Amino acid sequence: MLTILFDGIAYGMLLFVLASGLAVTLGLMNFINLAHGAFAMAGGYAAVVLVNKLGWPFFAALPLAFVIPALAGLLLERTLYRHVYTRPHLDQVLFTIGLVFMSVAATDWVMGSQQVFVQLPRALEGRFEVGGVGIGRYRLMIIVLCGLLTIALQFALARTRFGSRLRAAVDDPRTAQGLGIPVNAVFSVTFAVGSGLAGLGGALGVEVLGLDPHFPLKFMIYFLIVVAVGGTSSITGPFLAAIVLGIGDVAGKYYMPKLGAFAIYTIMIVVLILRPQGLFSRAPGR
Amino acid sequence: MSASPPGVLAAALAERLGQRARWRPIEIAFWVAAVASVFLLPGKHIILAEIAILALFALSLDLILGYAGIISLGHAAFFGFGAYCAGLFAKHHLINEPVLALGAAGLAAAALGFVTSFLVLRGSDLTRLMVTLGVALMLREIANRFDELTGGADGLQGVGIAPVLGSFAFDITGHVAYVYALAVLAILLVLARRLVHSPFGLSLRSVKGNALRASAIGIPVNARLVAIYTVAAAYAGIAGALLTQTTAFCSLDVFSFERSADLLLVLIIGGTGYLYGGLIGAVIFKLMQDWLATMTPQYWQFWIGLLLVAIVLVGRERMSRWLDAARGLVRLR
């Protein structure tokens, strides 16, 4: 029971780190990026290649799993994404689905369609017991790492100069520009960091979620639920939504093997009926 | 001041308002060509039947996207639901005659559309994307888990389809399949034409244009959206049922995300909001798919993606202006 709770929290925190970039671009910038999972996949494959093929230690590969998708995100933002920011949502949807399809096919071509795994350090394998609760070492690491990232993210958005500049740029780009805030640069950096976090989540998730070229499609619904159910007014909402989703998914699949896969849809529908604006939104109907 | 007294003006108005609804020469030409293909392209009836089914499916999406502005990532939910309904009706001999089964599958999909419309109506584009995608995935999962009924991942096997109207049996050349699918498409298109040119259709366009004002002149915005979503679901369900009936098979991929996403592409190629976009898009898409699949069978999704990206970067507005210019030459609109 507590073990499931523990696994669920680990899963949820991983989902949050994966989706946090989307929570910012979609939630704050109101840009619908369905290709977010592609950056997570890039991070995952970066880790797999570095560790399995080049023999890097797992922990040494993680920073690169952040940097590579972040650079890819920066490049794409500079060249393509920025043209689509002000377009209708339909255009954003079409554009990012196009990117997803391209990334899926390209990854399939380069890496093959089979599921891949990453070689973990010995120290992270196995479980130990604390008071009858089985604690997976790897999942414990996820919780610690993702917890730290969450706190850092919350701090960066709420307390730093960059965070306030971002919020100003989102609220009113023109005025922000007038105040001397480099709006385009702020968006670029935000997008790059969001992509990097997704990549890091992707690398951490190889062991837990599995990784194959269809990753961006498979997890699209999870990302959407985290952001939509969490509400778009803060980062706390998506965080709690991710935890609820993680616990719900793990518990559902454990207790009801046949019906467990429906847990996430049930959560989605119930929240939608009770709170159409998301769990934690402040002002209804913005 | 205008010179004409209200009575004369009123008659002129009727004329003008009704004008949009009139059949244009190019439309008639389109249908003449479609009928001609039945006789002139006997070797292509299998792919033509596929095109007709895809066209009907895209027409269904046009009703909600083009006329009501609802973006769906999971329109395959209704297509798949209709497909499985038709398969189960036939397999268990609940409804043998295909036309009746088609209608029943359409009604079942409409019921599903009606129920889910209340979820879709809540909130923003973001929640709509989530719900439409979620509903399709959920149905796929249901079909996957309840494999004693649906055959699970192996698909629904052993579906025997009775002759249409008791006398036209489906054949290996796809001849009956194409005529059947084309006839259904034609009937439902005429109905959709009626719908969008009616006062109801006008009010839908107003909701899409400005929902705030629409409600301020007394239009029950949500009720209209529920209605069109339900109708569109029925259309999609009938398209799915046609697929099952013409192939005597249906599998989990009727619900797939790729199907919903491809459908968006089909409709965007042809253009939204004038009904024929889905039909034209289906023709182009299928021919393109045929051609690409012979070149790079495994990675053709890449090219689909590239096309989507290119369309958006070029700009749908600009594209539709080109199309408008082309249409200006042939006076389709």
Place this chain on the structure above:
Amino acid sequence: MPFALETVGLSRHFGGISAVGDVSLRVETGARHALIGPNGAGKTTLINLLTGVLDPSAGTIQLEGRDITHLAPHRRVGLGLARTFQINQLFGDFTPLETIGLAVSERLGHGGDWLRVAGSRLGLNQDIAGLLEKFHLVDVMHERVSTLPYGKQRLLEIALAVACRPRVLLLDEPAAGVPEEDRHEILASVAALPEDVTVLFIEHDMDLVFSFARRISVLVNGSLFTEGSPEEVARDPRVKAVYLGEEAVDG
């Protein structure tokens, strides 16, 4: 006899901020009632509450003695309450003809007809023709609304509300932004509204207010400040102070 429109203790908060606080307003049948006040006084919020665009945090709204506090916006229209918007809210790709036709057909309950071609009812068309003539829209009736000059759009904005044949009409700054040469058309059309239609209007243009209103309510900081005949309000030094205060800040 009940008031055409009556609110009791109507309030609306956004977060901690009170946009409209405890407004009890009575509008008599057939009134020409102006609602004035400095910018940010909550006038448009009040209209949004009356028409159901926003839900009140507290208080009730009665239309001709009937409680409409929680009715959906379109139901209020059906009961005879229509409005115009401060910023035009029109259907850009419609023609004026389609716009008016839409409203008239909806009012007559034909909006849900789905098997009949629009425009096939002659009685309805006479109604539409009358409105187009009255609001000087006949010569542009086949043009796209988004391409019309602003003055024509403003006329259509008002015509669209009138097409709902309201018994209570709320006008949110009908003359706002209209160029001088088109103003008389707007003013004339407002003046020509039938006497039995109750009109509550927001306006900043004091010439228009004092030439048209028979009663004036002043709203300040979301609350009713004072109310009276135009003469009373014009004489009230406190009202002058409120406006002068605003000008002092603006200037």
